[in-house]
Amino acid sequence: MGGMGFRDFQLFNLALLGKQAWRLVTETGNLWEHIMRAKYYPDGEFMTAQLGANPSYTWRGLMEARAVLETGMRRRIGDGKSTRVWRDAWLPGTNTGRVISPCVNGNENLRVCELLSEQVGWNLERVSSLFLPFKTERILSIRVSQHRPMDIWY
Incomplete structure (x- = not known):
């Protein structure tokens, strides 16, 4: 019926967040990964990090995407x-x-x-x-x- 063809924006957003979460797991050493590690998981790794007491909106989204990654990783x-x-x-x-x-x-x-x-x-x-x-x-x-x-x- 036209339009861009997006069926479910929530799933689309989760897929994009999943891509960023995958980058946190596989591309260690870049600036974004260093910043996220310093703030949210300084003594561990992304896959074992906790949500924390005062998480940002971005971090909440990445934690939701992590659950999707875990099913296939x-x-x-x-x-x-x-x-x-x-x-x-x-x-x-x-x-x-x-x-x-x-x-x-x-x-x-x-x-x-x-x-x-x-x-x-x-x-x-x-x-x-x-x-x-x-x-x-x-x-x-x-x-x-x-x-x-x-x-x-x-």
């Missing part, structure tokens, strides 16, 4: 040092990307690097002792680079 495993086993979405071939196996006491903060062997690949003994068999298969199917770059979001 995954971690690509490199060295495994920045990916938490039970909290981060890193497992391919699942809807949530998260490990659903029960967490053994004392392993809540386990990092993926602790599941890797010193040689190239996974520590089969450690992985099979912590996870259910079908999750173990899924984890062992992830290829690990011998160069061990940093983990990244995709």
Whole structure:
């Protein structure tokens, strides 16, 4: 019927905010990211930041967009040092990307690097002792680079 073809301005706005939120996650080091980090998440990262006591309108929008990003974001495993086993979405071939196996006491903060062997690949003994068999298969199917770059979001 004419017009610009926008169906839902709220969803369109959320998509644009999502793009800016993605920049905060992936493009660290630029001026805008430094300013937002200094004000809203000085000791952490954007994906774990809190809304805070007196957030700006922009920050509220970015936090709403973060919820959209979380549904599709995954971690690509490199060295495994920045990916938490039970909290981060890193497992391919699942809807949530998260490990659903029960967490053994004392392993809540386990990092993926602790599941890797010193040689190239996974520590089969450690992985099979912590996870259910079908999750173990899924984890062992992830290829690990011998160069061990940093983990990244995709």
